[in-house]
Structures are given as C-alpha cells and as structure tokens.
Amino acid sequence: MALLQIPSIKNATAFHLERWRKVCANPSLQRLPNRIETNRYGHIVLMQPPGFSHTTRQSAIFAHLMTSMPPGASVEVAVLTEDGIKGIDVAWISGGRVKRGLKDDVLTIAPEICVEVVSPGNTRQEMENKRELYFAAGAEEVWFCDQKGALHFFLKGSEASAAKASALCPSMPKRVKL
Template sequence: MAVLWIPSIRNATAFHLERWRKVCADPSLQRLPDRIETNRYGHVVMMLPPGFSHTTRQSATFAYLLTAMPSGASVEVAVLTEDGIKGIDVAWISENRVKRGLKDDVLTIAPEICVEVVSPGNTRQEMENKRQLCFAAGAEEVWFCDQKGALHLFLKGSEAMVAKASMLCPSMPKRVKV
C-alpha cells in the first residue's frame, strides 16, 4: 500500500508568518469589512465586525490603559498563538517585548496584558480557549470585559481563577464606564 506524502509544518512560526503575509497581501481579503484571523492550519477565519457596544467597551478599556500606562497601550493587535494568528482587542506591551517579538507586523510573543471584549456571540469555551492561547503565547495577564463593562482579570500562574486586581496595572477599575 502506497503512503500519500503530505508535507508537515516544520517551523510553525515561519509557517504562520508567511501565511499571514499572503493573507494580508490578498486584494480580495483586503476589501472585506470583516475581521480576519488564521487557525493552526493557516486557514482564514472571518468574523463580523464588532458591534457598537463592543467597540465602546474596547475604547473605554484602551482609554484607561492609555492613561494609566501610556507607553505600550494598543488596540487590535495581531498575535501568533498555538492556534494561528489571533487578534487581541486591547493590549499593553512593553517596548522590550515589542523589540523581541515583532515580526512582519505580528507579535510572536503575546503582550503582557491581553484584553478581550466579550461579544454576544462568544461562548464560554471560546473565551476560555482564547485565555489559554494568550497565556501559552506569553501573556502575563488576560482580562475579559463583559457586556456590562465588568472586568474579569486572570494572572499568569493562576490562569483559571479570577484575580482581585491587576499586578501590572493595579489602578485598573473593576468596571469600565461605557
């Protein structure tokens, strides 16, 4: 019986960065209003643009981080994870980490703080998976902003338990005003 030869991914980082370059250069994908990520196989995953309430919570979280930690706050950050390139809604990343991890406009190391704004269509499993992916990619903290603006903070070392406060931004309130 003959075995079908199928190539394997030898260097996941190089594979995903090359795939991301091709996705970003594709004119048909550039015209789409949707958000795009990739999965672990390099396949394009499209999502609807976020709704107004999502972007309002995203903006409020970003504005607070920008005030509390002005150098390093950002939105819509592309991060290489074990499951492909994922978009992080809001992030705080040190200059040193940017220097070490930025390749082709994608972070190969997660920002220290990764914030995900929960949308009505998100499931618990999806958000738990995103939290695990961020920590595996090097995040120190992962925050979820729920639909009422409440922040749920998770810290490296106790990733499954909600923390009382951020270690990196202790002044961050428990709720963002929207």
Template sequence: MAALLAIPHIKDTRAFHLKRWAEVYADPELHRYPGRVETNRFGHILMMPPPGFPHSSRQSEIMFQLRTQLPGGRSLTECAVLTTDGVKGVDVAWISAGRIKRGLKGEVLTIAPEICVEVISPKNTRQELETKRDLYFEAGADEVWFCDKQGALHFFLKDSADTEVKASGLCPSMPKRIKA
C-alpha cells in the first residue's frame, strides 16, 4: 500500500486529460498510425484500425447531409472531444461557431459538439455505444445519433438520453437511412 501512497492523486481530471492529449497529439510516431487514436480515463492510448468502406462512406454522407441542412456551423469527421473518460474521436459531428469559440483548446474540443454521431462498427458492443452516448451528453452534446450497420439512424436527445426518438430536434429533415 505504501507504493500507492507515493503516486500523486489526479486532482483536476480535465487538466490531466488536456495535458495528456497534447502529449499524444505531439507524438510523431502516433501520426504515422493510419487509424484512430483516443485516450481512456487513465490517459492510456487506445488505437483502432481505420474504418472499412461502408463505415467511411456513411461518415461522409452524414457529414454532407449535416453540412447541407445545417449551414450555420461546421460538419466534421473524427472530431477530438474531451470527456471524463479521456479524449474520444467522434465519427461525425456538427458544431456551431459559438461552441467552437468556447470549447476549442488546442487540438481538442472541451465541450462536445451539438450533434455527435457514431457509425457502428462490427466490433462495437452495446455497452460501449451506451457509454459513448452518456459521455457525449455529459460533455455537453445536445443530440447523439447512431448509424447502424444497415445505415439506419437512431436519434437520442439530451433530455431523454436513454430513449430513442423518431427524428433529430436540430436537424429534423435528416434522412432516416444512410446509404453506404
């Protein structure tokens, strides 16, 4: 137990994750990796392979739809967002200019975009997706969407995070299905 007492306690997890992400982002070796890099609550690096064609195609189509239907903000892919469980890469996001000004710290958003979209991969588990949904809402997202393996979109709103709704509140004309 004495060895544990010698390890300092993290008092400010937000500052810890921002500092750790700056280290990860500055590492030239990690920039050579073709897939996604995230961190977890302990600052450990998580590496995922690049997505397959259907995943990438759905990301692109969702981003296009958001850019077309919500012209007042920015549509992004692989957006780094600070959460209580480290820095996560949101597959697709839509964020207003005001939120960018308030939340962008270096290379990471400290406030989640208004819309965070996860395109489900074959390796994803229900628990993982529910955890990401909760983390994005906790970080300030207004909506979290899932695009399933058949391209169907599933919408969740901050006020009823556990209950799927029929349509987005911010982008109600978003198609319910995305082609790969």
C-alpha cells in the first residue's frame, strides 16, 4: 500500500534535464544576478554572485588551460550529477566527451578536469561533496583553488588525498595570483 500518491522518478537523467530546461526558460530566473543550480530533487539552489578574487582566479586558471591544453577549456559548465545540475567554475573537456555527454546544453558526463574556486561561504563538507559528485559523474581530476590561491589537485583513483600536480595538465602552477 502506497502512503503517498506521488509519482516516483523513473529516469533521473530525463527528470533533471527537463527540470533544467524549465529553469533556464523561466524569464524571472533569467533576470536574477545569481548563479543557479539544482539539487537531487530538482529544487532551485541560488548561489551568490562570485567576488572579484573568485573571478580573477577563475580567469587565470581558464587562461592557463586555454594556452597549455588542446581546445576544451570552459567556464561555468553545467553538469548533471547525482545531486542535480551543478555549475563547475572552470573545466577542461575533450571533444569526444562533449559529443558523448552533451544533452540540452548540459553535460551528462563530467569534464575530465573540474575546477572549483573556493568562496568565503563554502564549507569543507560542501567542497568534499562536490569532489565526490564530480568523480562519480566521470571526472578524471578535480581541482580546488583555495582563498589564498593555492591549487589542490585530486586525481581519479586517489580521490581522497591531494596530489602534487595535475596528471592531465602538469604545467598548471600550484598557486594562482590575483
């Protein structure tokens, strides 16, 4: 006997992509200055606009990826995770992965490199959760840029402890300056 007469989600990918289409098509949400993500239930999560330090570090990481890697660097990348659609600050993704995973302007496979620039409001638990989500979605590396500009590289296969450098982009500096 069912206690609730609420339909269950049969296809999580289809559910999240449809929910994301509705979020992106909503004129009221388009006018907000906030970055928008969704959670595992399809609920909207508003993120405050990033500050100057955040965007400057984001830009520096993006610029390095643009000049040292084959084409594939991007910013503010929407990716489907087990916890809804998240916006990755900086990413590098190969063309083959884009072809396999891009659906309705959302990646259903995480980029090879996912970079998060830590903001003052982020918690350790939140960042560890993002690392787990990106690896579960297929990332090869997850990088964190802390508030002092130090980069922390986490590699697939040893996700819990930081590596000394990126395996995919070994020329990436260990620190990003403002």
